[in-house]
Amino acid sequence: MSSVDIVNVHKSFGDNEILKGIDLQVRQGEVVCLLGPSGSGKSTLLRCVNGLVMPDKGHVSVGGNLIGRKVHNGKLHDLSGKEASTQRERIGMVFQQFNLFPHLDVRDNLMLGPRALKLGGKAELEDKARHLLGKVGLANRAAAYPSQLSGGQQQRVAIARALMMEPDLMLFDEPTSALDPELVGEVLDTMRSLAQDGMTMIVVTHEMAFARQVADRVVFMADGRIVEDTTPHLFFDSPETERARAFLRLA
Amino acid sequence: MQSSVNPPATGLERPAEVPDVVAVKRHYGRWAAVVVLAAIALGSAKSLAQNPQLEWGVVGQFLFDGQILEGLGQTLLLSVVSMVVASAIGLVFGFFRLSANPVLRTLGSLYVWVFRSVPALIQILFWGNLALFAPRLGIGIPGTGWSLVSAPTNDVLSPFAASIVALSIANGAYLAEIIRSGLLSVDEGQHLASSALGLTWWQAQRKVILPQALRVMIPPAGNQFITLLKETSLVSVIAGGDILSHAENISGYNLRTIELLIVAAIWYLAVTSAATLGQNIVERRTSRGAGQQKRKSKAEAARTPKEASL
Numbered sequence: 001m002s003s004v005d006i007v008n009v010h011k012s013f014g015d016n017e018i019l020k021g022i023d024l025q026v027r028q029g030e031v032v033c034l035l036g037p038s039g040s041g042k043s044t045l046l047r048c049v050n051g052l053v054m055p056d057k058g059h060v061s062v063g064g065n066l067i068g069r070k071v072h073n074g075k076l077h078d079l080s081g082k083e084a085s086t087q088r089e090r091i092g093m094v095f096q097q098f099n100l101f102p103h104l105d106v107r108d109n110l111m112l113g114p115r116a117l118k119l120g121g122k123a124e125l126e127d128k129a130r131h132l133l134g135k136v137g138l139a140n141r142a143a144a145y146p147s148q149l150s151g152g153q154q155q156r157v158a159i160a161r162a163l164m165m166e167p168d169l170m171l172f173d174e175p176t177s178a179l180d181p182e183l184v185g186e187v188l189d190t191m192r193s194l195a196q197d198g199m200t201m202i203v204v205t206h207e208m209a210f211a212r213q214v215a216d217r218v219v220f221m222a223d224g225r226i227v228e229d230t231t232p233h234l235f236f237d238s239p240e241t242e243r244a245r246a247f248l249r250l251a
Numbered sequence: 252m253q254s255s256v257n258p259p260a261t262g263l264e265r266p267a268e269v270p271d272v273v274a275v276k277r278h279y280g281r282w283a284a285v286v287v288l289a290a291i292a293l294g295s296a297k298s299l300a301q302n303p304q305l306e307w308g309v310v311g312q313f314l315f316d317g318q319i320l321e322g323l324g325q326t327l328l329l330s331v332v333s334m335v336v337a338s339a340i341g342l343v344f345g346f347f348r349l350s351a352n353p354v355l356r357t358l359g360s361l362y363v364w365v366f367r368s369v370p371a372l373i374q375i376l377f378w379g380n381l382a383l384f385a386p387r388l389g390i391g392i393p394g395t396g397w398s399l400v401s402a403p404t405n406d407v408l409s410p411f412a413a414s415i416v417a418l419s420i421a422n423g424a425y426l427a428e429i430i431r432s433g434l435l436s437v438d439e440g441q442h443l444a445s446s447a448l449g450l451t452w453w454q455a456q457r458k459v460i461l462p463q464a465l466r467v468m469i470p471p472a473g474n475q476f477i478t479l480l481k482e483t484s485l486v487s488v489i490a491g492g493d494i495l496s497h498a499e500n501i502s503g504y505n506l507r508t509i510e511l512l513i514v515a516a517i518w519y520l521a522v523t524s525a526a527t528l529g530q531n532i533v534e535r536r537t538s539r540g541a542g543q544q545k546r547k548s549k550a551e552a553a554r555t556p557k558e559a560s561l
Contacts, residue, residue, distance in 0.1 A: 081452050085446070087449075088446060162448075
């Protein structure tokens with residue numbers, strides 16, 4: 001059974017067709033890197049997976065559950081806000097701009113989600129937060145505010161915040177693109193260890209070395225379509241399409 | 252850097268003798284202005300103090316008069332209650348104006364448009380004279396004549412209650428705009444991050460968006476409160492029971508109009524000064540929080556590279 005099933009997804013913003021019919025399956029425990037030039041629809045596709053963006057046509061299901069919609073009388077109907085929120089609990093997402101909550105310290109950033117959704121007692125969640133901060137190498141920064149942390153530290157906190165919800169699937173939207181070069185490594189290391197723990201991951205990235213080493217599969221997108229869907233070895237060493245070869249020459 | 256040495260300064264043209272001392276700047280214009288302004292102030296104070304038509308004894312006599320103090324209490328009560336109700340109204344209509352739902356959005360715009368455009372004085376007169384065209388107030392089903400409860404308007408809506416309704420609705424329109432701009436100031440990424448964590452819309456607003464918007468909303472909301480404090484004087488036209496109503500009551504029989512206006516003015520000055528001071532303290536506290544974080548983060552930044560390499 002595939003964990004993520006994307007079927008014929010189309011999405012336009014105004015007259016601009018961003019996704020032109022995407023089909024993609026991601027199995028449990030698989031790490032898939034989405035590569036492609038900017039504007040190819042990678043981030044939009046990623047947001048369709050947790051329902052932050054709803055497709056105009058087609059559907060996405062995660063673990064067998066239709067995301068953001070239900071079938072009624074042969075048509076798709078939007079779920080209520082509450083139902084859609086509940087679906088997102090188990091899908092973690094990490095953003096390019098970190099999007100930590102600036103008015104809360106690191107510990108409260110981690111606690112906010114699970115506290116609001118009553119996923120455990122206060123003491124239990126505090127233990128979990130401490131454990132996860134240790135895992136991302138920030139055990140001593142629990143009382144710091146996001147503005148007091150470097151970009152790399154902020155992004156590791158954002159990963160720990162997503163892990164607090166015990167996700168079955170993690171989505172990464174260019175997690176290192178806003179970082180100074182010397183801080184990229186610490187974030188990629190955290191992601192690598194997450195992959196080794198068996199987390200299902202979809203990663204939009206421009207880090208070719210990471211994709212080559214960590215990904216089980218590389219999906220190359222251009223102009224709203226999937227152009228190649230293959231192993232990192234085949235994609236980087238012998239790309240089949242001219243489009244991919246052109247992309248790799250520039251990257 | 253160290254290897255580059257300036258060549259010896261030969262053949263340079265220099266002014267003959269340059270002293271090291273910089274002259275102190277003297278602001279003669281400022282001193283002249285102070286003298287002129289002080290003369291004007293002294294003259295005005297003297298003419299006010301020595302004016303035979305003005306009896307300062309009467310001002311002193313009524314400054315702490317029971318009726319005046321009662322009116323002062325009502326003014327404060329009116330301000331605080333109207334501000335609280337106006338904030339609640341503003342929150343609802345602020346959200347309406349940002350809603351994805353076009354019906355709510357239009358409703359929000361209409362409310363702000365009407366109640367910001369009609370002068371507060373007219374709104375107060377309208378609510379104060381409601382009984383003239385709606386002699387009874389009740390809850391029922393429109394068009395059926397059937398009503399659940401109903402009572403004479405003048406029993407339900409005392410001048411004081413009418414004042415609260417008028418000021419709350421009028422100021423709610425301004426607060427809706429303040430709250431809307433505060434909500435808009437919060438980064439879009441905060442909404443995305445809250446949604447991605449599985450928070451519902453209201454949970455995200457309460458725990459993530461509003462606490463951040465509040466920081467932006469405090470200064471203009473403080474200004475609005477000070478404006479409202481003074482605006483309460485308008486309710487004297489419907490005998491709303493505020494300090495000015497009481498001052499006018501008193502001058503109605505002792506005919507000391509100016510003296511009692513001065514009494515009211517002194518209290519407004521005192522109360523608005525206190526509110527301004529309070530606003531400054533709150534503002535400094537909120538901005539200090541942000542400043543401290545920034546200062547600390549600079550100190551952190553100096554330390555971070557080491558830590559990252561560990």
